Amino acid sequence: xxxxxxxxxxxxxxxxxxxxxxxxxxxxxxxxxxxxxxxxxxxxxxxxxxxxxxxxxxxxxxxxxxxxxxxxxxxxxxxxxxxxxxxxxxxxxxxxxxxxxxxxxxxxxxxxxxxxxxxxxxxxxxxxxxxxxxxxxxxxxxxxxxxxxxxxxxxxxxxxxxxxxxxxxxxxxxxxxxxxxxxxxxxxxxxxxxxxxxxxxxxxxxxxxxxxxxxxxxxxxxxxxxxxxxxxxxxxxxxxxxxxxxxxxxxxxxxxxxxxxxxxxxxxxxxxxxxxxxxxxxxxxxxxxxxxxxxxxxxxxxxxxxxxx
Numbered sequence: 001x002x003x004x005x006x007x008x009x010x011x012x013x014x015x016x017x018x019x020x021x022x023x024x025x026x027x028x029x030x031x032x033x034x035x036x037x038x039x040x041x042x043x044x045x046x047x048x049x050x051x052x053x054x055x056x057x058x059x060x061x062x063x064x065x066x067x068x069x070x071x072x073x074x075x076x077x078x079x080x081x082x083x084x085x086x087x088x089x090x091x092x093x094x095x096x097x098x099x100x101x102x103x104x105x106x107x108x109x110x111x112x113x114x115x116x117x118x119x120x121x122x123x124x125x126x127x128x129x130x131x132x133x134x135x136x137x138x139x140x141x142x143x144x145x146x147x148x149x150x151x152x153x154x155x156x157x158x159x160x161x162x163x164x165x166x167x168x169x170x171x172x173x174x175x176x177x178x179x180x181x182x183x184x185x186x187x188x189x190x191x192x193x194x195x196x197x198x199x200x201x202x203x204x205x206x207x208x209x210x211x212x213x214x215x216x217x218x219x220x221x222x223x224x225x226x227x228x229x230x231x232x233x234x235x236x237x238x239x240x241x242x243x244x245x246x247x248x249x250x251x252x253x254x255x256x257x258x259x260x261x262x263x264x265x266x267x268x269x270x271x272x273x274x275x276x277x278x279x280x281x282x283x284x285x286x287x288x289x290x291x292x293x294x295x296x297x298x299x300x301x302x303x304x305x306x307x308x309x
Contacts, residue, residue: 036074043231053256062134071125075298079115081270091133097121098292119151166198189256210255220244
């Protein structure tokens with residue numbers, strides 16, 4: 001499910017961090033991309049919207065059918081400067097990484113991998129699960145103070161839940177409705193799974209920007225309908241968001257302080273300069289020690305030279 005970012009998602013140029021719009025409802029279409037054996041709907045990044053807070057990537061995967069031996073089938077590949085956040089609403093996936101982690105994730109659980117200076121991982125069939133698979137993978141851009149640090153991996157089997165008037169909110173990262181996730185946060189942000197059956201009001205911070213991605217069903221925001229395959233960007237200056245829900249709906253709320261650093265994204269890397277990406281590309285190409293080894297039966301994914309070469 002993780003990457004790669006292409007020029008269709010965001011130009012290979014540094015995006016300067018700027019103040020987002022004030023409260024708005026800006027709906028944009030996702031871009032279809034192929035990741036492993038799956039077609040995904042990529043809501044972030046888009047040419048008109050590169051980040052929401054530090055959130056810089058969002059792939060909605062599935063629903064699709066997998067078997068014990070055939071699933072996502074994303075072979076070992078590298079990352080720098082980001083955290084991957086994996087959340088399923090159906091099915092199971094096996095994560096392996098160059099730290100030696102091997103972890104099956106199921107619905108209601110969270111996998112958080114921190115790349116820092118460099119890490120590699122794969123996403124595979126479990127060897128035992130057969131059935132429906134659906135979920136979302138998100139990237140968080142790491143700030144300057146942590147993006148050159150060591151890689152890390154966390155699995156959280158239980159996450160805090162907050163009762164809403166029209167459903168339940170599960171806090172993936174950050175704090176929401178007086179509940180705080182145990183997962184690591186390098187910047188001020190929040191990620192929330194919303195399982196809704198009726199109208200709901202979400203408490204927000206006026207100094208943060210927010211967006212919504214619907215995974216199943218549909219909801220209304222300010223008279224506009226948001227369904228799967230689209231991103232609803234909400235801007236800032238809101239203390240509450242009213243959602244019109246008339247059918248069962250699953251959605252993810254993303255928010256955070258506007259990211260105050262320029263970002264350059266290419267392939268599976270989040271950096272600041274082309275030189276940083278060139279160095280990471282050469283390390284992966286030459287198979288030096290930077291990214292380590294992933295003990296996976298899947299073939300290693302090669303990288304093409306950056307587009308500016």
